[in-house]
Amino acid sequence: MxxxxxxxxxxxxxxxxxxxxxxxxxxxxxxxxxxxxxxxxxxxxxxxxxxxxxxxxxxxxxxxxxxxxxxxxxxxxxxxxxxxxRLPDAPVTGPDVAELEALWVALGALPPKQRRVVVLRHYWGLSVEETAADLGVSPGTVKSQTSAALAALRDALAEPVHHETELEYR
CATH class of the missing domain: 1.10.1740 (Rna Polymerase Sigma Factor; Chain: A)
Structure with missing residues (x-):
């Protein structure tokens, strides 16, 4: 023992x-x-x-x-x-705090299943097959969840585009 x-x-x-x-x-x-x-x-x-x-x-x-x-x-x-x-209680060191906050907000906005896939695939570095086995889903589900999650993260983290247009009223 x-x-x-x-x-x-x-x-x-x-x-x-x-x-x-x-x-x-x-x-x-x-x-x-x-x-x-x-x-x-x-x-x-x-x-x-x-x-x-x-x-x-x-x-x-x-x-x-x-x-x-x-x-x-x-x-x-x-x-x-x-x-x-909420952000963690511990102080953040390293990358820009604003970027980390934006990343955290974007991750937090993902549905739980997509967040799990992102963590397993991109934090733990698992393959599609390993992730599918760990989550009990098909590899196709892992691929589609990953694709949707990364697209949502890209959209959420993209630089906001400001189009200033002047409307003329005649």
């Missing part, structure tokens, strides 16, 4: 930051992301010996995070207030 706990603890210590970022991208709230990751890790701990023997720990935990997020969105009390308009 101690060896199992050591291996699990080492895995969690190495992967938790990535899991938290992915969960945050999925749900938009650092506190909900923590809940999602905790639920996924609890499931992983129960299945740890089987998952480790199968050599599919990363795939299992990705799927567990997505499923935990789906479970969270189905809870009626979660529908009362959406955290999609």
């Amino acid at each position: 101690a060896r199992r706990d050591e291996a699990f603890t080492a895995y969690v210590a190495a992967r938790r930051p990535q899991l938290m970022r992915a969960a945050w991208l999925l749900c938009g709230d650092p506190h909900r992301a923590e809940d999602v990751v905790q639920a996924a890790l609890a499931r992983l701990y129960v299945a740890w010996p089987r998952v480790q023997r199968a050599g599919s720990v990363h795939a299992y935990v990705r799927r567990a995070v997505v499923n935990a997020h789906i479970d969270e969105t189905r809870r009626p009390w979660r529908r009362e207030a959406s955290a999609g308009d």
Whole structure:
């Protein structure tokens, strides 16, 4: 049992930051992301010996995070207030804050299924087939959801075009 706990603890210590970022991208709230990751890790701990023997720990935990997020969105009390308009509590460093805010707003505006596909495909770098397997959908669905999500992101993040026209009234 101690060896199992050591291996699990080492895995969690190495992967938790990535899991938290992915969960945050999925749900938009650092506190909900923590809940999602905790639920996924609890499931992983129960299945740890089987998952480790199968050599599919990363795939299992990705799927567990997505499923935990789906479970969270189905809870009626979660529908009362959406955290999609809030930014994380931690200060942002790196890229321009305005650009990050615009990206977050655009991601938050995506439907949940499209957001999941974008996170799995472009954050975790999964193939179409891996994403389809993780979400339990067909590869065609992944492709169409990705296409629609990227088009929506492009539209949302495009520079606004200001056309100033003068109307003449005669």
